[in-house]
Amino acid sequence: MGDVLLEVCVDTPAGARIAAESGADRLELCASLNDGGLTPTGGLQRFAQDLGIPVYVMLRPRQGDFAYTEDEKTVILRDAREAGQNGAQGIVVGAITADLSLDTDFLARVLDEAGLPATLHRAFDTVQEPEAALEDAVKLGFERILTSGHAPRAEDGTDLIARLVELASGRISIMPGSGVTSENVQSILQKTGAREVHSSCSSILDCTSQSPLAHTLGFVPTSGIKETSADAVAAMKAVLRSEHRVVA
Template identity: 50%
Template structure:
């Protein structure tokens, strides 16, 4: 049996339960996956802390770029504290300077706040001007893994960069492909030598009540985690 782990990203209670039912090895817990994932509510963190699999909380206070000011960094520290209180296994962090390079000072501060729990560097990495320099920074900061599409729209498109990162990392941390990872695309990604992959395992579902759309309470379609898709992707690893 393959030792490749499957991390599933979810942004609500139903998705959390579906990911666990489908056999996910680890869960990335967010809100607003349509925006790339924001910090989940403390209530959702508390629910996730009772699950049978490790859960990492996204720590991202707003949509947009990853250049954070002092107020936002303080918010992120409080969100890390909430994840710890909930008993979560880890947190997912990222911060950039104006040129896209990693904000090592901010990340070091957040890493200190998250001492004792696991840490993933999120796709802020995909904006960096020099991936190999950023890789070494992530290693120096003690991250367990980097979630990346190789700097492209999807991991399949970034496979050359992912291959190079796996080779350069040399087991010092894990390179975890994410973005557009499905049954149809995972095969070549596994050939890069990665030990874990990240996927939403979701399907598009239309909003049944048109009034919710008309009044601005919901988009026309949403994505819903599907336990069957989780199970099928896990079986392919």
């Protein structure tokens, strides 16, 4: 077996650079991770291309659920095309229908428009029948599924993740994500058999040096803001290297 791959989700230039320079194997590039990750700007996409690791761009035009209007679908399709033009190595996308299944017709259009490898994001965790959705994802040509196993945190969804890994049988990668840290990643991998993981590897920055008005006006929360942590990325990679030695 090869090394376990670490994907780090980032939403700032600083976070992208920290993740790339601290050992991340791939970036999931977003805006507004506090909203679950939205489509990043073209400028951030082009910036990330210079960091030397693969960049997969989130395609999500708003926060909330994953049942999109025709106008929202138009935006996603345009963003899919522009992601390739901005140099992305892949895209991250998902969409569901009113009956809580994958919107396969639309997703096929997105993948065709982008012409890039694709990750099915945690829209997967909102479908009614995950095993059927896995088969749909395989047929559509997705490279991987990001999932917490239909639980708020991946460590609570390991039974389903393990089942998906078994059903996938190498046809598509199953990547645990949500609440994955250096403290629980080894247990998650051992319980599921997954070979790549997704994490923000973040910590809370002390923002007390900011202008008092930035806090008063609500631009900067007094509790601080999340940012990618070089120490967290390095700690995760250390555990993954240890896990590789155990399972290889």
